[in-house]
Amino acid sequence: MSEAVRLQSPLVGFQLDARADAGVILRERAFCSHLNLRGEQSDPAFAAAIKQVLGLEVPFTPNTTTSAGDQTLYWLGPDEWLLVAAPEQAATLEAALRKALAGQFASVVDISGGQTVVELRGGNARDVLAKGCPLDLHPRAFGVGQCAQSHLAKCPLLLRPLADGFEVVVRRSFSDYFFSWIEDAAQEYGFSVVS
Amino acid sequence: MLLITCPWCGPRAESEFSCGGEAHIVRPKDPDALSDAEWADYVFYRTNTKGDHAEQWVHTYGCRRWFNVIRNTVTYEIKAVYKPGETPAGGEA
Numbered sequence: 001m002s003e004a005v006r007l008q009s010p011l012v013g014f015q016l017d018a019r020a021d022a023g024v025i026l027r028e029r030a031f032c033s034h035l036n037l038r039g040e041q042s043d044p045a046f047a048a049a050i051k052q053v054l055g056l057e058v059p060f061t062p063n064t065t066t067s068a069g070d071q072t073l074y075w076l077g078p079d080e081w082l083l084v085a086a087p088e089q090a091a092t093l094e095a096a097l098r099k100a101l102a103g104q105f106a107s108v109v110d111i112s113g114g115q116t117v118v119e120l121r122g123g124n125a126r127d128v129l130a131k132g133c134p135l136d137l138h139p140r141a142f143g144v145g146q147c148a149q150s151h152l153a154k155c156p157l158l159l160r161p162l163a164d165g166f167e168v169v170v171r172r173s174f175s176d177y178f179f180s181w182i183e184d185a186a187q188e189y190g191f192s193v194v195s
Numbered sequence: 196m197l198l199i200t201c202p203w204c205g206p207r208a209e210s211e212f213s214c215g216g217e218a219h220i221v222r223p224k225d226p227d228a229l230s231d232a233e234w235a236d237y238v239f240y241r242t243n244t245k246g247d248h249a250e251q252w253v254h255t256y257g258c259r260r261w262f263n264v265i266r267n268t269v270t271y272e273i274k275a276v277y278k279p280g281e282t283p284a285g286g287e288a
Contacts, residue, residue, distance in 0.1 A: 032279065035273055061202045062204055062205070062258070063205075076257065076258065076259075077203065077258040077259060077260055078203055078258070078260065080258075080259075119220075134196075134207070134208030134210055134211065135207075148204070148257070149257045149258065150207070150256055151211060151256040155276055156256050174227060
């Protein structure tokens with residue numbers, strides 16, 4: 001029988017040490033304005049209209065983004081883009097874009113209520129994503145300015161590398177699953193949430 | 196897991212894709228003129244190729260676009276990937 005006294009805090013189950021020095025730090029950017037844009041890449045008027053409203057070049061190269069201020073345009077497909085902007089701008093932007101794109105074979109749909117933006121930072125943000133996402137997340141293959149749609153376990157998501165982490169756009173219906181999955185997968189690195 | 200090259204997104208894991216079965220099945224121009232056997236052949240019957248097989252795939256979790264793949268059903272080697280309306284490099288499927 002051991003003579004040593006084994007001290008154990010009553011809070012041992014919460015792994016407070018790991019939380020203080022979390023390897024994965026999650027922050028939600030809630031209520032952003034999300035607009036789905038579709039149009040003809042081959043029509044120069046499409047990119048011109050977007051640029052006139054947003055001041056942003058439409059990213060025509062697959063899996064790239066363009067950003068200015070708090071607005072980011074993501075390539076989703078050869079005729080599909082996502083605009084994420086600051087909260088409470090969706091209606092204004094939608095009206096302005098629809099006006100600029102009038103007469104074109106294009107669409108602007110406000111999907112702000114359907115998805116949310118989450119940022120993952122910390123020394124193990126990449127490790128935790130790599131557990132469930134088949135993308136090559138190394139900065140050599142996936143760096144700032146790129147984006148990719150893929151899946152994390154069974155959750156579809158849109159990923160964008162940040163200078164110090166990753167930004168994830170996740171659908172509302174998958175957000176419970178996404179958070180629970182990340183919380184569980186990040187436990188070994190220490191997980192914390194900041195506002 | 197297969198590494199499938201999406202014509203738009205580049206090489207991605209098979210888990211991002213869904214297979215849509217045999218490619219290049221053309222809808223009959225005049226369905227009313229078809230016999231039941233011919234219609235059944237169009238709707239239900241597919242080739243069970245041993246070797247190079249033209250298939251439709253969709254990048255479900257990625258750009259959600261359909262494209263065609265020539266895949267060897269024995270070795271699983273993917274010989275060609277091409278967009279709808281294109282012909283694969285190296286000739287007809």
